[in-house]
Amino acid sequence: MKVVTWNVNSIHARLDNVLNWVEANDPDILLLQETKVVDQEFPIDDFGDLGYDCVFTGERSYNGVAICAKDEIHEVKKNLPGDGPEAQKRLIAGRIGQLRVASVYVPNGQALDSDKYPFKLEWLARLRAYLPELTRPDQPFLISGDYNIAPADLDVWDTKAMVGSTHVSPPERAALAALQEFGLVDAFRLLEPNKRQYSWWDYRAGCFQRDVGLRIDLHLVSQALVPRVRRVTIDTQARAEEKASDHAPVILELSDA
DNA sequence: ATGGTAGCAGAGCTA
Secondary structure (H helix, E strand, O other), rough: EEEEEEEEOOOOHHHHHHHHHHHHHOOOEEEEEOOOOOOHOOHHHHHHOOOOEEEEEEEEEEEEOOEEEEEOOOEEOOOOOOOOOOOOOOOOEEEEOEEEEEEEEEEOOOOOOOHHHHHHHHHHHHHHHHHHOOOOOOOEHHHHHHHOOOOOOOEEEOOOOOOOOOOOOHHHHHHOOOOOOOOOEEEHHOOOOOOOOOOOOOOOHHOOOOOOOOOOEEEEEOOHHHHHEEEEEOOOOEEEEEEEOEEOEEEEEEOOO
């Protein structure tokens, strides 16, 4: 089984790239972030033509998450408890067969002195508090997406250049560690303890061509899934395409239960 | 190079 997480940076602007990629790679489950469309405008027919059922929660211009799957999606939950209708659309969860999945778009934080930074930390704390309502540690569960946090220095192109920036600050990494303390494992790092590979590269200043990037797109899998993790592939080829997202899709391959 | 590019929206914000 193939599960993919991909921050597409607008599903409308990226529709051809995404559909072509999905046809070529044939994932069972697709977890999308930054769809940037209201629910009425999500391209369900295009995914339907490829055989996918989609659920989503989105808004105009910013944020937006989705789950697309070949099998039926059950028990769909959108956003965090206490989120009103105006809340940023950053989380969607569901169950496909026995597997519980969630697509997450963690706030960027912008800068350590921005009011968006405490919002990021508070949002992560709320997500941590919500985990017991999404699953139990012994269930097959994964929560994947754009965490906007590089877990360790090995996930950063240049730690010195990142001093004083978001994505690497100790409070952010502590918030990610708190999520993992629920029993969630970074699947890429599980299989590749020493590999340096990124999932996001800034559009500016030729960052992709220079491999100036961060690994911030993660598959966090429950203990029950750990023995089933076969391979994790960051498809940097997709980032090199014309009109590419600034994030690469990350493919998680699981063996059967 | 305190810049650079991309998306949305149609100026400035977000990333």
